Amino acid sequence: MSKEKLQSHAVQTTGHAWDGDLQEYNNPLPRWWVWAFYLTIVFALVYWVLYPAWPLGKGYTTGIAKVTYVNSKGETVTTHWNTRADLMAEMNAAAKAQKPYYDKIAALPLEQIAKDPELNSFVISAGKQLFGDNCAACHQAGGQGVVGLFPNLTDDDWLYGGTLEKIQETITYGRRGFMPAFGSVFTPEQIDQLANYVLSLSGEKVDAVKAQAGNALFHSMDAMCFYCHGDDAKGRQDVGAPNLTDKIWLWAKVPAADTPEKKVEAVKTVITQGLGKGVMPAWKDRLKPEQIKLLAVYVHELGGGK
Amino acid sequence: MQAGIEEQSALYEKRIPIFPRAVKGRFRRFKWGVLILAYSVFFGLVWLPWPRHDGPSQAVMFDLVHRKFYIFGLVAYPQDLIVWLGLLLFIAAALLFFVTALVGRAFCGYFCFQTLWTDFFVWIENLIQGDRPKRVRLYKQPWNREKILKLGTTHFVWLLVSFWTAFTFAAYFTYAPELVRDFFTGQAHPAAYATVLILTLTTYVAAGLGREQICMYVCPYARFQSVMYDPETLVVTYDEKRGDGRMGRAPLRPGAKTREERRAKGYGDCIDCTLCVQVCPVGIDIRNGLQYPCISCGLCIDACDGVMDSIGFPRGLIRYDCEVNIKSPAPGKPHLHWKRLKVIGYGLAVVVMSALLVHSIANRSDLEQAVTQVRQPLYVVLSDGQIRNRYQIRLANRSDHAETYALGVRGIPAQAADFGNFQEVTVKPDQSILVQVSVKLPPEAAMRVESFEFTITPRSRPAEVHVSPARFYGPHS
Numbered sequence: 001m002s003k004e005k006l007q008s009h010a011v012q013t014t015g016h017a018w019d020g021d022l023q024e025y026n027n028p029l030p031r032w033w034v035w036a037f038y039l040t041i042v043f044a045l046v047y048w049v050l051y052p053a054w055p056l057g058k059g060y061t062t063g064i065a066k067v068t069y070v071n072s073k074g075e076t077v078t079t080h081w082n083t084r085a086d087l088m089a090e091m092n093a094a095a096k097a098q099k100p101y102y103d104k105i106a107a108l109p110l111e112q113i114a115k116d117p118e119l120n121s122f123v124i125s126a127g128k129q130l131f132g133d134n135c136a137a138c139h140q141a142g143g144q145g146v147v148g149l150f151p152n153l154t155d156d157d158w159l160y161g162g163t164l165e166k167i168q169e170t171i172t173y174g175r176r177g178f179m180p181a182f183g184s185v186f187t188p189e190q191i192d193q194l195a196n197y198v199l200s201l202s203g204e205k206v207d208a209v210k211a212q213a214g215n216a217l218f219h220s221m222d223a224m225c226f227y228c229h230g231d232d233a234k235g236r237q238d239v240g241a242p243n244l245t246d247k248i249w250l251w252a253k254v255p256a257a258d259t260p261e262k263k264v265e266a267v268k269t270v271i272t273q274g275l276g277k278g279v280m281p282a283w284k285d286r287l288k289p290e291q292i293k294l295l296a297v298y299v300h301e302l303g304g305g306k
Numbered sequence: 307m308q309a310g311i312e313e314q315s316a317l318y319e320k321r322i323p324i325f326p327r328a329v330k331g332r333f334r335r336f337k338w339g340v341l342i343l344a345y346s347v348f349f350g351l352v353w354l355p356w357p358r359h360d361g362p363s364q365a366v367m368f369d370l371v372h373r374k375f376y377i378f379g380l381v382a383y384p385q386d387l388i389v390w391l392g393l394l395l396f397i398a399a400a401l402l403f404f405v406t407a408l409v410g411r412a413f414c415g416y417f418c419f420q421t422l423w424t425d426f427f428v429w430i431e432n433l434i435q436g437d438r439p440k441r442v443r444l445y446k447q448p449w450n451r452e453k454i455l456k457l458g459t460t461h462f463v464w465l466l467v468s469f470w471t472a473f474t475f476a477a478y479f480t481y482a483p484e485l486v487r488d489f490f491t492g493q494a495h496p497a498a499y500a501t502v503l504i505l506t507l508t509t510y511v512a513a514g515l516g517r518e519q520i521c522m523y524v525c526p527y528a529r530f531q532s533v534m535y536d537p538e539t540l541v542v543t544y545d546e547k548r549g550d551g552r553m554g555r556a557p558l559r560p561g562a563k564t565r566e567e568r569r570a571k572g573y574g575d576c577i578d579c580t581l582c583v584q585v586c587p588v589g590i591d592i593r594n595g596l597q598y599p600c601i602s603c604g605l606c607i608d609a610c611d612g613v614m615d616s617i618g619f620p621r622g623l624i625r626y627d628c629e630v631n632i633k634s635p636a637p638g639k640p641h642l643h644w645k646r647l648k649v650i651g652y653g654l655a656v657v658v659m660s661a662l663l664v665h666s667i668a669n670r671s672d673l674e675q676a677v678t679q680v681r682q683p684l685y686v687v688l689s690d691g692q693i694r695n696r697y698q699i700r701l702a703n704r705s706d707h708a709e710t711y712a713l714g715v716r717g718i719p720a721q722a723a724d725f726g727n728f729q730e731v732t733v734k735p736d737q738s739i740l741v742q743v744s745v746k747l748p749p750e751a752a753m754r755v756e757s758f759e760f761t762i763t764p765r766s767r768p769a770e771v772h773v774s775p776a777r778f779y780g781p782h783s
Contacts, residue, residue, distance in 0.1 A: 115727045121740040124698070142682020154696070156688045203691075246689030255687075301726070303686060303696055303744050 051081055098126065106290040110164040113297050120297075127298025130291060134283065135299075143302040148253045149277075154303040157248040159240040159278075166237075168296035170280060171287075177240050177278020179251075182223070182271050190217055194225070195267035201233050201245040205260050240278070251275055321519060323445060324589035326428055327438035327581070331608025340416050341425060349470070352477045360706055360735055362481040370479055374736070383704070386670060393663040397656055404652035406534040408642055409626065410541040414527070415603030420520050423471070423513035424587065427464055434460045438584055464514040465506065472505030518588035522599045532598070537629040538643035542602050544593045544624050545632060549576035555593075558617065565619060575623050579613055582606035582624055592624060672705035674738075675762050677774040684779045685752075693752035693780045695745050699760060701731065702738035709733055710765040713741065716773070717758030722746055730765075745778065752780035 013023045047053065051063040062080035069088035071077050079085050101122045105113055113119055132141060138150040145152035151159065159177065160170055182191065190213075196206040197214025218225045218233070226233075228241035235243035242250060249255055252266040283292060356365035356378060367376045375382040382390065405412050415421060435441045435456050444453055476498050477485050488494040489502070512520050521528055535541070549555065551574030558577050562568050565575065576593070583591045585606060588599045592606045610624040627640040644650070680696040688694055703709050710732045715723040728741045747755060755778045762772040 117728060117731050117733065117739045117741075118737070120727070121738070124740045124742065140682065142680065144683035144686075152683075152686070154683060155686045155694075243689070247687060247691050248689050301742050303694060 098122075101126070102288075102290045102294070105294055110168065110293065110297060113293070114164075114301065120301075123294055123297045124301070127294055127301075130287075130295050131298060134287065135295070143299065145250075147249055147255060148251060151250050152248070153299055155248055156303075157243060157246055157250075158237065159235075159242055159250070161237045162300070164296055164300050167299050168292060171292050171295055171299075172282065172284045174282035175240060175278070175280040177275060179228070179241075179270070179275040181274030183273060186217075186223070186271075191268050191271050192264065193217055194223070194271055195264045198233075198244050198267050198271075199254070199260075199263055202247050202254075204254075204263060206264075251278075322589065324518060324587070325438045325441040325445070325584075326587045326589075326605075327584040327609075328432055329581075329585040329605050329608045329612070331605075331611055333604030333608050337416055337425065337603065337605075341422050344417075344422055345426075349474050352474055352482050364481055366478060367481065368479050380667065381704075381706075383674075385674070389666060390663060393659055393666065397659045397663065400652050400655040400659065403534055404649065404656055406531060407536065407539060407646070407649050407652060408644060409602075410535065410539050411527075411531055411600070411602040414521065414531075414601035418601075420512060420525070421587075421601060421603065423509060424517045426467065427513045427517075428587065430463050430467070431460050434463065461514070465510055468506045468509035468514070469502070471509045472502040475505055476501045518599065521588060521601055528598055536643075536646070536648070538646060540626045540628050540640060540642065541596055542592060542600060542604060542607060542624065543596070543627045543629075543632055544576075544582075545622070545627070545637075546593070546595075547632075548574060549593065549623050550574040575614075575619055577613070577617065581609040581613055585609045670704075671772070672703070672709070673711070673762065673764060673772055674700075674702040674704060675772055675774055676700045677760055677776050679777065679779075680742075685781070687781070688746065692746050692748050694747075695778050697743045697745065697760070697776055699741045699743060699762075699774070700738055701733055701741065701762065703733040703735055706735050707766075708735060712763045712765060713743070714761045714763070715745070715758055716761055718745065718747065718751075718755055718778075722751075747778065747780075749780070752778065 012026045014026045017023055048061070049063065050065045052060055053063060054061040065081035066078055067081050067085035067089050068076065068078045069085055069092050071088065077085070077088075101119065104116075104119055105123075108116075108119075113123065131139075131143065135143070139145050139153055140150070143153035145154075156162070158166070160166055160175055182194075186194070193210045193214035194217055195214070196210035197212075197218055200206045200208075200211040200214075217223050218229075219231070228239055229235055229244055230241070233244040235241045252263075252270045254263050254266050257263040257266050283295075287295070351366055352364070354365035355363050356376070357363050358376070361367075361374065361376055361381070362369070364376065365378055369375065373384050375387060402413055431441065435444055444456060447453055473485075473489070479501075480495075480498065485494060485498065489498060516524070551568070551572050553572035554574065555576040555578040556562050556568070556571075556573040557579070562571055562573055568575070580591075582593070583589075583606075585608070586592070587603065587605065588601055590597055590599050592600065604626070607624050607626070611621045614621050614623060625640060627637075628643065630643075631637050631640055644653075676699070678698050678700075680698060684695070686694045686696075699713070701711055710730055712730050713725050713728065714720065722745050724744045724746065726742060728739075731739055731741060733739045743760075745758075757775060757777050760774045760776055762774070764770055
């Protein structure tokens with residue numbers, strides 16, 4: 001059989017030969033594959049022209065695609081395309097869509113906002129967002145708070161008042177709760193008596209004798225507890241003193257305690273150490289008035305509003 | 307050294323051009339009928355006005371932006387469509403199987419978009435370049451003025467038709483008259499231009515250039531149709547016994563002209579005129595038996611019947627028939643074999659699902675409600691020890707008028723539920739409203755109650771009470 005005949009059964013080679021008889025197969029790529037490759041090159045070229053692509057020393061090519069947006073200072077900025085500017089442009093569009101609602105909120109008195117079904121639906125959805133961004137860090141996502149740290153906004157107890165106006169005031173200007181420490185004023189025994197009395201006000205099981213003594217102490221000029229919490233221990237909203245007769249606890253971790261002794265301990269801690277950390281920041285510099293208004297309605301509707 | 311000389315097998319097969327010959331006959335007439343009907347619906351429906359007071363005056367429009375789908379008197383929403391489209395898909399599939407089990411790929415040959423548009427494109431080609439012989443000649447001749455002019459015109463008209471097809475499709479998704487104005491003044495949404503461009507190109511490529519290759523290489527249906535075939539399924543068949551005889555096919559020639567003469571010599575009825583091959587849009591020879599590219603369009607039947615008529619032979623050398631009949635020693639008249647478990651099963655499935663769809667559309671409620679429990683916190687202990695749960699009720703008004711809904715509860719005392727300002731709430735048409743509800747129960751009741759119901763009653767139809775169940779959580783549940 002001739003050499004040609006043998007080769008006719010082989011696949012195509014590149015036509016070169018090394019070392020006398022060493023040959024290389026020629027297996028061309030499928031045409032669709034080659035075309036797809038060319039297309040990726042064209043895509044890359046178009047991309048370089050449109051978008052930031054090449055590093056140049058300390059800078060980079062910015063591309064010809066532009067994004068225009070209004071920044072937080074109200075200036076209109078046009079810049080080369082980048083994801084941050086793109087996000088800003090989207091935020092502008094979202095703010096524009098919300099504007100009619102906010103305009104309405106700014107114009108209406110607080111009570112009216114909650115009565116308009118459409119506006120109320122907007123408050124519920126936009127309020128959730130605003131609350132999540134600004135309030136949830138302390139008051140938790142649902143407004144349920146943390147006993148011993150941050151008030152629960154979903155119950156019906158308010159330190160400073162739960163009307164729409166009061167809530168708006170609290171958000172705008174903030175609050176600063178304070179209770180003096182009585183650890184150096186009273187003996188441990190007296191503090192124990194006071195704690196028993198306070199717990200008895202909420203219907204908890206206590207030592208009746210101690211509570212009796214605590215009652216006297218509470219209303220004495222030595223302790224002056226009644227000065228803030230009131231003669232009837234129902235608190236004073238003008239100074240943010242809590243009602244001690246209800247079943248709601250903010251500072252003393254009573255609900256978490258499972259034995260009467262631990263409950264007494266929890267209350268004793270508060271009386272001994274006092275409180276200085278009840279700080280609610282003011283939001284007037286961070287939020288717009290209509291946003292605060294919306295939040296006031298939202299918080300009111302979390303369930304505790306009065 | 308000499309290079310390898312063997313030609314390697316290509317990774318793709320070069321298309322062999324097909325120039326289908328025009329044909330006349332009953333299947334051709336039926337195909338025209340279907341095409342005219344389909345084109346009238348597709349190209350015409352989008353321009354049909356339909357006065358609406360709360361939407362665009364277009365009979366059929368799929369408003370993606372506002373998530374509303376207008377289909378004549380029916381306004382559907384995505385949440386309806388998910389069910390209806392599911393049913394529709396099932397019905398379409400079962401109908402396809404039903405028809406395929408009965409008469410083979412009838413869908414492919416007469417109703418498929420690819421067939422309809424290819425058919426129309428071939429008709430245009432035929433109109434501009436002439437029938438098959440002229441087209442073959444044009445194909446073979448070198449590039450000159452005539453060829454450039456004729457082919458250029460053909461492709462230009464194809465592109466025009468493709469464009470209008472694409473434009474019409476886009477018009478179903480927006481108010482059509484507005485789209486015409488915006489589109490040609492450069493103000494339409496970029497998505498509209500992109501849609502029209504892509505569909506123009508795909509239509510042009512699929513119906514103008516791809517044609518039968520789409521059916522053979524792209525369409526998955528061609529590949530699995532055979533599983534739905536039975537020996538009783540009617541398919542386009544060449545009657546080999548009659549056509550080939552003992553000695554095979556033979557052209558008409560002296561001594562083999564009448565049937566008696568041909569019988570005596572052992573020839574069959576097929577005169578080998580190859581018309582059935584020339585008219586085939588997928589370029590196959592049906593006389594080689596059933597093959598997967600066959601789309602069952604019946605044009606070969608028309609061609610053969612025409613030839614049989616002209617030479618005075620009985621029709622039906624190529625016909626719709628089933629394997630059982632063709633193979634039987636004494637073939638009878640072809641008929642539909644519907645008394646089969648499979649066919650009846652498919653038929654029943656179509657009927658049942660259609661009934662379900664009609665029922666679902668007819669009984670759609672004008673109100674859509676959803677009750678969700680506020681889970682952060684799950685419950686709140688109030689200052690007097692009562693337990694409170696909170697809920698959000700979303701009310702979506704699907705009717706065409708503003709409706710007032712009265713909200714209430716069942717299973718717990720009425721005063722336990724506080725609807726705030728919205729014991730009664732008015733919702734505008736096509737609007738949805740969120741209402742917050744708090745439910746307060748004394749500790750003893752909270753221990754007992756695990757679930758209750760919200761009732762929503764439209765004021766205009768007090769008898770129609772919508773009930774949504776809700777759960778109540780307390781410290782011990």
